[in-house]
Amino acid sequence: MPQTIHVPVLEVNDLSVAFTRYDRGLRQSTVEVIRNLHLTVGRGELLAVVGSSGSGKSLLAHAILGILPDNAAVSGTLRYEGEPLTPARQEALRGKEIALVPQSVNFLDPLMRVGDQVRSSVREGDADAEVRRIFDRYRLAPGTERRFPFQLSGGMARRVLVSTATVGGPRLVIADEPTPGLDPAAVRETLSRFRELADEGCAVLLITHDIESVLPFADNVAVFYAGTTVETAPAGDFSGDGARLRHPYSRALWQALPQNGFSPIPGVQPHPSALPPGCLFAPRCAAAGTDCSRERPEMRELRGGTVRCIHAT
């Protein structure tokens, strides 16, 4: 028997995303908003991506799908099922094998009945039957098909977005903040659906602010800070006082939760156009020494996860 080689569904290696701005007349400046970003998601894995607003989570999703605006320059490598994810492949797979649950319900076409929107994402089989099957799965009543987006509640619109993304049987689902504005029961319900997709063999990348809600459903967590990953950890490492976490920022995020004492982190995340030298978190880090400001720490493996901090043990 040939040995099974474990290839991740998605591999992101040294990704960077920069935007070119034309300030005034011919003056042009480039701002790098994502850099040195690494992550992998495997079959059956739910990877939660957490980090504060503006840390680059949505841009990562858009880079994977190939839907960044024209003034964005991307470098690094993306691999899907072991093969480079070229723009042509992104276009061919987008909305099919690779599906996005977008951050905003405004992605629904306001002038199109929701049944038609979901139907257009069906890949094989009887389209009407597939739409009924997926609506049933996400507890959307049959009459929902004929409604327009403005006739849906926020929670229903979210479930329509999930239906659209999953009706075609994707192998990689990227959900960008799929639960804002939902009550706690609806949040758990939505997250358990993503867990189900992972259990069926899908690779799921779930972007969220709500680290606490996602933990029971996630296998691993990638922590973003100022446009890069500072740590990847098994979800179980987010527990107790956070001692098992590797990066001071992950620990700070964890300790900022109300049930963990609500200790806020002093300072703010640096703007992409004014990054500090060395470690990006150093100016806010209680454990930082002068050595932290010398160079950008490399991502390294540590205790079953990865970390970008020279002092982590």
Ligand SMILES: Nc1ncnc2c1ncn2[C@@H]1O[C@H](COP(=O)(O)OP(=O)(O)OP(=O)(O)O)[C@@H](O)[C@H]1O
């Ligand atoms: N089209 C653009 N041109 C220039 N800068 C941009 C553009 N889109 C996003 N950015 C910048 O890139 C950074 C990352 O944005 P992104 O939307 O990925 O953050 P996010 O982590 O998804 O935040 P949130 O949690 O608020 O959704 C921000 O500083 C943002 O201002």
Ligand code: NI
């Ligand atoms: Ni976002």
